[in-house]
Amino acid sequence: MNIEIKNITTRSATNNDLPQLTQFLEELVEAERPFDPTLIDGKIVYYDIQELILDKKTEVLVAEYDNKVIGCGYGQIRAGKVYEKHKFFGYLGFIFVKPEFRGNGISHLLIKDLKNWVLSKGITEVRLEVYHEHEAAIKAYEKEGFKKLLTTLRCDIG
Template sequence: MKVNIKELSIRRATTTDLPKLAEFLQFLVVAERPFDPTLKEGEIFYYNIEDFISDEKSEILVIDYKHQIIGCGYAQIRSAKPFQKFESFGYLGFMYVSPEFRGNGLNNLLLNDLKKWVLSQGITEVRLEVYSENEAAVRAYEKAGFKQISTTMRCDIS
């Protein structure tokens, strides 16, 4: 669906957005299951969304189109490991845009607003995780300036 940018806003999430955000989280889980055989069946909650709304070290944003939430994402300030060049970094996650609105550059708009928030916290390093087999997502993040630096590997030895 073609989006009229003038009817779109990206804003901070509120507790009234929680039901829609919980729904989006389950859509993400379903989308990620083919890439991760370690995920449990049924509903999974990677994190407590309400905590992100109230946490001063987190910013959760929603994409509002014609008074309908069609996407979301969060940034969180995290401590770096002692051997890294920086003390803190911005971690991005929960990136979701409803399927019928994809292809309008909305994920990029959301990424830009999350990056601005991270910069406003005095931080210039931003990271995220994406399944390497999720080629569409990898391409989208590379287009937004991200580069791969590691791959997590696993082996079932049972």
């Protein structure tokens, strides 16, 4: 579906958005399953969305088109490690756009607005995590200025 980005708005999520955000989280988990053999079978909940909405160190945004929630993401202020340059950094997560709306710049809008929220807190470092083999997501994040920093390796020895 081709839509104009000017017709998309973002706003802070509320408890009224919980049913849609819960559905998005379920879809996100299913989309990520092929990239992670360590995930357990069955229903997985990465995080408590209502807790994120209520957290003062977190901003959960939803993207709307025609008064319908079509995407989301969150920014969170996290403490850096004692040996890192930044005492705090912004962490982005739960970037999700409904499949039929992808390719219209919605994730760009969400990321831009979340970066601005992090900046409003006086923080200039933003990080996120993405599966190494999720090439489409990596390309999208690199277009937003993100660079690869660390790779986690695993080995099943059982």
